[in-house]
Amino acid sequence: MYSSSIFEGNLDHFSDQEPQRAPIGIFDSGVGGLTVLRQLYRQLPNELVIYFGDTARLPYGIRSQAEILKFVREIITWMQQQRVKMVIMACNTSSALALEAVRQEFSIPILGVILPGAKAAVEQGKRIGVIATPATAKSNAYRHAILEIEPDVQVWQVSCPEFVPLIEQNRIHDPYTTEVARSYLASLIKQEIDTLVYGCTHYPHLAPILRSLLPPQVKLVDPAVHVVAACAQDLDLLGLRNTHPPLPTRFAVSGCPQQFAQSGMQWLGYTPLVEQVCFMDAAVSQLQQDYVGH
Numbered sequence: 001m002y003s004s005s006i007f008e009g010n011l012d013h014f015s016d017q018e019p020q021r022a023p024i025g026i027f028d029s030g031v032g033g034l035t036v037l038r039q040l041y042r043q044l045p046n047e048l049v050i051y052f053g054d055t056a057r058l059p060y061g062i063r064s065q066a067e068i069l070k071f072v073r074e075i076i077t078w079m080q081q082q083r084v085k086m087v088i089m090a091c092n093t094s095s096a097l098a099l100e101a102v103r104q105e106f107s108i109p110i111l112g113v114i115l116p117g118a119k120a121a122v123e124q125g126k127r128i129g130v131i132a133t134p135a136t137a138k139s140n141a142y143r144h145a146i147l148e149i150e151p152d153v154q155v156w157q158v159s160c161p162e163f164v165p166l167i168e169q170n171r172i173h174d175p176y177t178t179e180v181a182r183s184y185l186a187s188l189i190k191q192e193i194d195t196l197v198y199g200c201t202h203y204p205h206l207a208p209i210l211r212s213l214l215p216p217q218v219k220l221v222d223p224a225v226h227v228v229a230a231c232a233q234d235l236d237l238l239g240l241r242n243t244h245p246p247l248p249t250r251f252a253v254s255g256c257p258q259q260f261a262q263s264g265m266q267w268l269g270y271t272p273l274v275e276q277v278c279f280m281d282a283a284v285s286q287l288q289q290d291y292v293g294h
């Protein structure tokens, strides 16, 4: 399982003089991973972070496993070149479809969000709903992880294809988003769930809407909280926790930096400085998006 898998790789990567000072790499398709970054600021305020958003190729949730695996390999290779000490996949879709494969391929510790989220869910309830991207729901990753930890619970998963585009387009306060959320939650409310897992890192951005639609007794589980707690534990185990004062987070995207800076601002409380990283394939996706947009 996940904690022990960290020690399976070789740790040559950490032979730098002060490996504790190396950054943690966090990635997502877009602004979803900022929900994980916010947790990292709360729980591990001394850590330096490199955040990557693959905005030229989002949404990930409608991609095939082969595509996700290719993207994730590219991102982790780039992060290794930036000499990160650990990677957090702040993306459920990547964690569901690519985590196991890349853990075999890279020596660097890589954390996914699904197992920490599943562990937290079974501590909270017995009738567990999971809202997720189409790819994550189809993979059954949450169902399997939850039932492996606790077979004596029930799990319902709902695929929510419209959420990520609405969040990325800054349409959270649009009444249409509330209507979409109402329809996605209907079957879960009917099943009388007692716990709801955010099975996509974008969804905590919708917390006020989801909270207002759910019965008050339903507990919300945000895997971001728990993956960062696991990260803290693993940094301690590896002797990699940074105790020096923090440096500013470095942000990079494959798409338009200005757009990310603008939408990221509302979640971060400051305007991030964003650079562009060019992966060949992502550049082609961006050109296609630009072309469709004109």
Ligand SMILES: N[C@H](CCC(=O)O)C(=O)O
Pocket (backbone or CB within 6 Å): 028, 029, 030, 032, 033, 058, 059, 060, 061, 062, 090, 091, 092, 093, 094, 133, 136, 164, 199, 200, 201, 202
């Ligand atoms: N935020 C990601 C990706 C969503 C997407 O791009 O579809 C996730 O947790 O699944």
